[in-house]
Amino acid sequence: MTAEIITIGDEILIGQIVDTNSAFLGKELNKVGISIYQITSVQDDKNHILKALKEAEDNADIIIVTGGLGPTKDDITKHTICEYFNDTLVENKDVLAHIEHLFSTYISTPISDLNRRQAQVPSKAKVLMNQFGTAPGMWIEKNEKVFVSLPGVPYEMKGLITNEVIPALRKKFKFPYIKHRTLLTYGLGESAIANRIEAWEDALPDFIKLAYLPNLGRVRLRLSGITLDKAMLDAELEKQIALVLPQIEDIFVGFEEDISLEAIVGKQLTELGKTIAVAESCTGGQFAKAITANAGASKYFKGSIVSYATESKVNILDVPKKDIESYSVVSKEVAEAMADHVRKMFNSDYGISTTGNAGPSKGDSDAEVGTVWIAVANEDKVYSEVFNFGNHRDKVIMKATNKAFEMLQKEILKK
Amino acid sequence: MTAEIITIGDEILIGQIVDTNSAFLGKELNKVGISIYQITSVQDDKNHILKALKEAEDNADIIIVTGGLGPTKDDITKHTICEYFNDTLVENKDVLAHIEHLFSTYISTPISDLNRRQAQVPSKAKVLMNQFGTAPGMWIEKNEKVFVSLPGVPYEMKGLITNEVIPALRKKFKFPYIKHRTLLTYGLGESAIANRIEAWEDALPDFIKLAYLPNLGRVRLRLSGITLDKAMLDAELEKQIALVLPQIEDIFVGFEEDISLEAIVGKQLTELGKTIAVAESCTGGQFAKAITANAGASKYFKGSIVSYATESKVNILDVPKKDIESYSVVSKEVAEAMADHVRKMFNSDYGISTTGNAGPSKGDSDAEVGTVWIAVANEDKVYSEVFNFGNHRDKVIMKATNKAFEMLQKEILKK
Numbered sequence: 057m058t059a060e061i062i063t064i065g066d067e068i069l070i071g072q073i074v075d076t077n078s079a080f081l082g083k084e085l086n087k088v089g090i091s092i093y094q095i096t097s098v099q100d101d102k103n104h105i106l107k108a109l110k111e112a113e114d115n116a117d118i119i120i121v122t123g124g125l126g127p128t129k130d131d132i133t134k135h136t137i138c139e140y141f142n143d144t145l146v147e148n149k150d151v152l153a154h155i156e157h158l159f160s161t162y163i164s165t166p167i168s169d170l171n172r173r174q175a176q177v178p179s180k181a182k183v184l185m186n187q188f189g190t191a192p193g194m195w196i197e198k199n200e201k202v203f204v205s206l207p208g209v210p211y212e213m214k215g216l217i218t219n220e221v222i223p224a225l226r227k228k229f230k231f232p233y234i235k236h237r238t239l240l241t242y243g244l245g246e247s248a249i250a251n252r253i254e255a256w257e258d259a260l261p262d263f264i265k266l267a268y269l270p271n272l273g274r275v276r277l278r279l280s281g282i283t284l285d286k287a288m289l290d291a292e293l294e295k296q297i298a299l300v301l302p303q304i305e306d307i308f309v310g311f312e313e314d315i316s317l318e319a320i321v322g323k324q325l326t327e328l329g330k331t332i333a334v335a336e337s338c339t340g341g342q343f344a345k346a347i348t349a350n351a352g353a354s355k356y357f358k359g360s361i362v363s364y365a366t367e368s369k370v371n372i373l374d375v376p377k378k379d380i381e382s383y384s385v386v387s388k389e390v391a392e393a394m395a396d397h398v399r400k401m402f403n404s405d406y407g408i409s410t411t412g413n414a415g416p417s418k419g420d421s422d423a424e425v426g427t428v429w430i431a432v433a434n435e436d437k438v439y440s441e442v443f444n445f446g447n448h449r450d451k452v453i454m455k456a457t458n459k460a461f462e463m464l465q466k467e468i469l470k471k
Numbered sequence: 472m473t474a475e476i477i478t479i480g481d482e483i484l485i486g487q488i489v490d491t492n493s494a495f496l497g498k499e500l501n502k503v504g505i506s507i508y509q510i511t512s513v514q515d516d517k518n519h520i521l522k523a524l525k526e527a528e529d530n531a532d533i534i535i536v537t538g539g540l541g542p543t544k545d546d547i548t549k550h551t552i553c554e555y556f557n558d559t560l561v562e563n564k565d566v567l568a569h570i571e572h573l574f575s576t577y578i579s580t581p582i583s584d585l586n587r588r589q590a591q592v593p594s595k596a597k598v599l600m601n602q603f604g605t606a607p608g609m610w611i612e613k614n615e616k617v618f619v620s621l622p623g624v625p626y627e628m629k630g631l632i633t634n635e636v637i638p639a640l641r642k643k644f645k646f647p648y649i650k651h652r653t654l655l656t657y658g659l660g661e662s663a664i665a666n667r668i669e670a671w672e673d674a675l676p677d678f679i680k681l682a683y684l685p686n687l688g689r690v691r692l693r694l695s696g697i698t699l700d701k702a703m704l705d706a707e708l709e710k711q712i713a714l715v716l717p718q719i720e721d722i723f724v725g726f727e728e729d730i731s732l733e734a735i736v737g738k739q740l741t742e743l744g745k746t747i748a749v750a751e752s753c754t755g756g757q758f759a760k761a762i763t764a765n766a767g768a769s770k771y772f773k774g775s776i777v778s779y780a781t782e783s784k785v786n787i788l789d790v791p792k793k794d795i796e797s798y799s800v801v802s803k804e805v806a807e808a809m810a811d812h813v814r815k816m817f818n819s820d821y822g823i824s825t826t827g828n829a830g831p832s833k834g835d836s837d838a839e840v841g842t843v844w845i846a847v848a849n850e851d852k853v854y855s856e857v858f859n860f861g862n863h864r865d866k867v868i869m870k871a872t873n874k875a876f877e878m879l880q881k882e883i884l885k886k
Contacts, residue, residue, distance in 0.1 A: 067684055069507040070651065071498030072693065076489050078512070083486030092484040094519075095512035097493070100682070104509075127662040128683045129672065165663040188861070209685065211863050236485065247542040248580040257544065267515070268543040269482050270624065278487065334777075340763025341756035344777045348755025351831050351864055359783040361776050362749075362759045368774040368817055402783055416766050448603070448626050449766055 057231055058093040059085050060112035064105060064123035064133055065208060068097045077122050077213055084217055089231025090118060091282065100124060105136045109203070117201055118225065123208030125191040127170040134178070134194075137205055141196060143178040148192070151175040151183060155190045181205075184220040188212045193220060202228065233286040237293050238269075238312035239277040240320075241304060242462050246270045249277070249304065256300050261292060272455045273462075276312060277304075309465065317458075318346045321465050325356035332464065333402030334360035335373055335394040337385075338412035338428055342457045358402040363394070369411075373397050384422055386411050388440050391429035396438045406467060407433035408460055412445075414452040428456040432467045472646055473508040474500050475531035477523050479538035479548055480623060483512045492537050492628055499632050504646025505533060506697065515539060520551045524618070532616055533640065538623030540606040542585040549593070549609075552620055556611060558593040563607070566590040566598060570605045596620075599635040603627045608635060617643065648701040652708050653684075653727035654692040655735075656719060657877050661685045664692070664719065671715050676707060687870045688877075691727060692719075724880065732873075733761045736880050740771035747879065748817030749775035750788055750809040752800075753827035753843055757872045773817040778809070784826075788812050799837055801826050806844035807853045814848045821882060822848035823875050827860075829867040843871040847882045 061081050067073045078095045085092060093116045098108045105124075112119040124133030138145055152175035159167040174190045177183055184193030184204075189212040194205040204221055206213045225231075241249065246268040250257070257266055263283060269276040279296060283289045301308060310320045325332065334343050344360040347353050361372055366385050369375040374397050379389040391411045399407025412428030425447050431440035441463065445455040476496050483490045493510045500507060508531045513523045520539075527534040539548030553560060567590035574582040589605045592598055599608030599619075604627040609620040619636055621628045640646075656664065661683040665672070672681055678698060684691040694711060698704045716723065725735045740747065749758050759775040762768050776787055781800050784790040789812050794804040806826045814822025827843030840862050846855035856878065860870040 066680075066682060066695070067693070068494070069497050069510060070501045070695075071494040071496065072651075072653070072684065072691075073686075074489060074491050074494040075510075079483070079486040079489040081486065082484050086485045093514070094523075095484060095490075095510075097510035099508070108509075126683060126685070128665045130680070130682045163660060165660060168662055168666050170662040170665055188863070211866050236487075238487070245578060245580060247583055247585040250543045250585055251583050265481070265545070267481060267545045268541060269487065270541070271488075276487075278482070280481070280485075331780075336759075340768070341759025341775060341777070342763075344751075344756030344779075345760045348757075348777070348779065348868075349865075353755070354779055357779050359777045359779045359787065360756060361787075362756070362763070362774045364759075364763065364769055364772050364774045365746075365817075371818070372774065372776075372816055401787055402780075403786070414766075446603070450764075451626050453763075 057089065057118070057229060058091045058116045059118040059120060060093050060116035061095045062108050062112055062119065062121045063095070063097045063208070064100060064121065066100050069099055077208065077210055080210070080214060081120055081122070081217065084222060086234055088222060088226060089234050090225070091234070100130055100132060102132060102136050102139070105133065106140055109140050113201060119201065119203045121203065121205045122213055125205065125207045127174055127190070133205060134176070137194070137196070138178045141178060141180055141198065143180045145176040146179045147175050148177050148183050150185065151177065151192045154185060158190060184216050186212055186216055187219065188215045195224065232282055232284050233289060234280070234282045235289055235293060236278055236280045237297060239297070239304070240274065240309040240312045240317060241277065241307040242274045242309055244275065244307045246275050249275055253300055253303050256303065260296060264292065264296065272451065273458050274317070317461050317465065319350050321461060321468065322347070322350050322353060322356060324465070324468050326352070328468065330405040330468070331356050331358050332406040332408060333358045333398045333404040335398035335407065335409040336360060336362045337364065337369070337394070337410055338414045339410045339453055339457050339460070340364060342453055343408065343410065343460055346457060346461070358404045361398055369394065386413055386423035386427055386429060388429055388442065391431035391440045392433070392438045395431035395433040395440070399433045405434065406464065408464055410456050410460055412452070412456060415447055415449045426452050428452065430456065430460050430463055432463050434467065472504065472533070472644060473506045473531045474533040474535060475508050475527035476510045477527055477534065477536045478510070478512045478623070479515060479520060479536065481515050484514055492623065492625055495625070495629060496535055496537070496632065499637060501649055503637060503641060504649050505640070506649070515545055515547060517547060517551050517554070520548065521555055524555050528616060534616065534618045536618065536620045537628055540620065540622045542589055542605070548620060549591070552609070552611070553593045556593060556595055556613065558595045560591040561594045562590050563592050563598050565600065566592065566607045569600060573605060599631050601627055601631055602634065603630045610639065647697055647699050648704060649695070649697045650704055650708060651693055651695045652712060654712070654719070655689065655724040655727045655732060656692065656722040657689045657724055659690065659722045661690050664690055668715055668718050671718065675711060679707065679711060687866065688873050689732070732876050732880065734765050736876060736883065737762070737765050737768060737771060739880070739883050741767070743883065745820040745883070746771050746773050747821040747823060748773045748813045748819040750813035750822065750824040751775060751777045752779065752784070752809070752825055753829045754825045754868055754872050754875070755779060757868055758823065758825065758875055761872060761876070773819045776813055784809065801828055801838035801842055801844060803844055803855050803857065806846035806855045807848070810846035810848040810855070811853045820849065821879065823879055825871050825875055827867070827871060830862055830864045841867050843867065845871065845875050845878055847878050849882065
């Protein structure tokens with residue numbers, strides 16, 4: 057059973073937006089046992105959409121289309137689908153009532169004909185009610201194949217997939233069992249890992265695929281299998297993991313399965329009843345943002361200070377001015393004072409700090425672009441390390457944030 | 472002149488990563504006059520890659536392939552390209568020397584045969600040296616069509632596109648002129664905007680396309696044209712913008728063209744010589760992260776405090792404990808105290824604060840999920856507004872951050 061995802065919109069092709077919908081769709085469909093054959097992003101152009109629909113119908117059993125359902129003239133998906141299925145648009149009373157309700161409740165501008173026209177759907181389509189917006193989803197069947205058209209606004213699409221599309225697909229089809237197990241590692245490159253585990257990799261059974269996913273100082277190892285025999289696949293995956301784990305013990309962080317290192321750290325802190333506070337300079341809020349992306353972060357995250365200006369390090373974080381003058385703002389001494397003081401200010405168990413130069417120019421310090429000091433403090437001591445994360449601003453910020461999480465986790469695991 | 476982008480990797484199809492490469496490629500190619508026909512994401516599967524290459528060759532003049540060039544066994548792009556072009560791999564001495572140099576300089580593990588094999592390239596390929604990694608880019612021509620294969624690691628791919636691929640394409644082809652002008656608006660929905668500017672939209676010349684791009688309280692209006700006559704298109708776009716601007720004056724923020732509202736605010740602050748400081752609760756660092764994503768933010772961003780725990784609002788930000796007890800932590804009084812105090816702590820011209828409940832549960836306050844107070848302080852006064860951003864955690868965080876930037880900009884523009 058395979059699916060093809062078609063995302064529609066010139067804004068995707070010219071790179072004005074990043075297509076995050078496809079990743080969500082891929083993950084959710086895959087979870088229930090659907091293999092994604094292909095993701096195709098096409099222009100707001102009738103003939104191109106028709107061609108993509110035809111090819112997807114040839115390639116896959118389930119075709120999910122997103123985008124082009126808005127109220128304005130550049131949105132042509134609904135009319136194109138009508139043409140593809142040789143159908144006409146009819147007004148759906150439930151959708152119209154829903155649109156009128158949304159306008160009367162949340163929107164200050166009056167409802168217009170453009171909005172009302174969003175209640176028109178192809179006569180052959182089953183309507184999927186959109187809880188979070190005005191454009192309904194549509195479900196059309198043809199020769200045992202399913203076509204679903206969804207709005208491109210991410211949270212509207214997500215609501216429809218979770219509440220409507222997945223349950224309906226499970227009702228209609230019987231899917232095989234797909235399982236991925238992803239081992240999160242840090243501190244070693246992919247080829248070094250591959251060399252270490254080569255004998256194990258070569259002996260993997262044919263129905264299990266291994267992939268290496270490197271990203272800024274972290275490598276994920278993903279084992280994937282697809283089968284009708286759930287018990288066999290589960291057992292084999294566990295067996296293979298038990299074989300490889302001793303070989304990567306020193307670099308193994310945890311299992312990903314939709315959990316990030318940030319979430320793992322959060323879980324560990326929650327279990328230990330410990331808290332953290334953060335003083336960020338060059339990472340500029342990225343660490344705090346990553347922590348608070350997890351619901352429940354308020355259990356272990358006390359807060360953070362982004363001391364971007366040098367004077368803020370002195371005034372807010374109480375870093376000794378003479379340390380900044382003697383050692384510069386990017387130094388072991390300043391990093392450690394930041395971690396220690398932020399921990400005390402917030403009365404937390406751990407304090408983490410970053411100070412460095414993300415580039416592109418040298419800023420308030422003489423440190424080379426890419427130089428970052430990261431410090432960790434607990435109630436007994438504070439220590440730090442220095443890194444050079446290269447000369448690419450975003451990369452420096454992300455690598456420094458990743459490394460800070462790595463150092464924090466290593467500190468937590470010492471207990 | 473059209474291009475097709477092919478991104479290779481099961482991790483894209485199962486949604487384990489978001490394909491950000493395509494957006495970058497789309498934007499960069501489009502800038503020099505290349506229309507993107509389609510983006511196709513395919514599996515790590517030889518036959519699927521061969522099929523995608525064939526279809527792309529039929530559809531487009533330039534085919535850009537990313538991914539599958541790593542050193543490990545799951546990386547099969549290079550061998551598949553060899554098969555497609557009926558070619559064999561040969562070792563390239565310059566690439567080998569580069570790999571050996573990278574290992575001796577930056578990597579602590581010894582170089583292995585897997586790494587050395589990355590120096591092998593198809594004999595028909597011109598090598599594109601990869602400044603930021605071990606896998607080289609490859610350029611192959613066939614019947615006046617160009618195939619380029621690049622590594623999937625984003626910053627490696629980006630370096631190769633900017634330094635090698637774009638200059639080589641410009642040398643080989645003559646491209647038409649493509650121009651987009653994007654008007655950034657806030658505060659009004661897309662259908663309300665469409666109704667307002669309907670007469671103008673209907674009178675647009677055929678060679679100019681208009682698109683509406685709504686996103687969490689902001690709508691972008693994009694005008695696009697493609698032509699051989701640069702002067703004509705530039706003039707017509709300016710003329711049309713001059714016609715529409717008076718109709719959207721109250722909601723117009725600025726022109727996007729690769730500049731975000733965050734960057735516009737940064738520019739305005741820099742010009743005025745003004746500074747800001749931020750106290751974030753429910754936005755958890757997102758505002759600071761968005762500010763510091765711009766190089767040069769240290770000119771106007773003094774810093775921020777993420778006071779995630781209620782006690783931090785009292786201890787660090789000096790919010791009166793009685794206000795929290797009387798009005799709750801999500802209240803006008805607390806938001807305004809946060810904005811006012813953070814401004815004074817950091818000695819900045821403006822202070823911004825957010826306090827709310829992003830969900831999914833109620834947390835330290837009785838406020839409904841989605842309720843957010845945002846306050847703005849200057850040296851004379853502090854004021855605030857309350858919003859309900861719905862019941863979706865990420866959406867609440869992003870909408871609150873966007874709205875805080877909107878309020879900040881309105882405050883700046885008062886001067």
